[in-house]
Amino acid sequence: xxxxxxxxxxxxxxxxxxxxxxxxxxxxxxxxxxxxxxxxxxxxxxxxxxxxxxxxxxxxxxxxxxxxxxxxxxxxxxxxxxxxxxxxxxxxxxxxxxxxxxxxxxxxxxxxxxxxxxxxxxxxxxxxxxxxxxxxxxxxxxxxxxxxxxxxxxxxxxxxxxxxxxxxxxxxxxxxxxxxxxxxxxxxxxxxxxxxxxxxxxxxxxxxxxxxx
Numbered sequence: 001x002x003x004x005x006x007x008x009x010x011x012x013x014x015x016x017x018x019x020x021x022x023x024x025x026x027x028x029x030x031x032x033x034x035x036x037x038x039x040x041x042x043x044x045x046x047x048x049x050x051x052x053x054x055x056x057x058x059x060x061x062x063x064x065x066x067x068x069x070x071x072x073x074x075x076x077x078x079x080x081x082x083x084x085x086x087x088x089x090x091x092x093x094x095x096x097x098x099x100x101x102x103x104x105x106x107x108x109x110x111x112x113x114x115x116x117x118x119x120x121x122x123x124x125x126x127x128x129x130x131x132x133x134x135x136x137x138x139x140x141x142x143x144x145x146x147x148x149x150x151x152x153x154x155x156x157x158x159x160x161x162x163x164x165x166x167x168x169x170x171x172x173x174x175x176x177x178x179x180x181x182x183x184x185x186x187x188x189x190x191x192x193x194x195x196x197x198x199x200x201x202x203x204x205x206x207x208x209x210x211x212x213x
Contacts, residue, residue, distance in 0.1 A: 016054045019044045023061040028115045032062075032123045059129055062120065069104040070133040072097075073159075073166055074141040086145060090162050091198045094169065098190040101183060106173030109183045117174065138163040158201075165197040 022044040026035045041048040055061050073090050080089035097105045103113050120126040142159035146152040
């Protein structure tokens with residue numbers, strides 16, 4: 001019985017992946033708003049109802065594979081080691097993901113992944129959902145820090161700063177890849193860049209860019 005269930009689950013996973021790959025390829029080629037769920041179903045060799053059974057909305061076809069990553073910073077803080085600060089935990093997790101060449105931290109050498117990012121940024125409904133998902137990740141981080149410290153205001157400031165530093169590093173990865181830098185070079189530079197970015201969070205902005213007399 002267990003083997004039968006295992007096979008069924010594998011087939012469901014394969015079907016879901018096929019639908020996602022097909023949908024994203026169609027979105028990239030024709031534009032998100034110009035592709036119907038029926039067209040995705042036909043190209044995936046499934047029924048329209050099957051698509052909706054696996055994915056509640058058309059937007060889910062884009063975001064389901066990546067939505068867990070919006071909570072990465074909050075997850076790093078929740079699971080941090082004894083004696084480890086939130087900043088250290090997020091930096092450590094970030095560098096581990098860099099070492100693994102994780103596409104979610106901007107290390108996508110594949111054209112397909114960069115095209116997907118351009119699709120999201122260029123489609124208002126997808127861009128808005130990405131923004132809200134990122135904001136939720138920051139709020140979740142703030143809520144956890146507030147639970148630990150008892151101060152929601154400072155927890156919100158801290159979560160915003162940690163998230164901003166992490167996001168800036170990811171954007172730098174995308175920028176460098178777009179200008180032709182090899183992924184290996186970007187990975188090699190990552191520890192130094194992360195150290196500088198998170199140092200601003202650790203030490204504050206008091207002396208940053210102070211205008212000379």
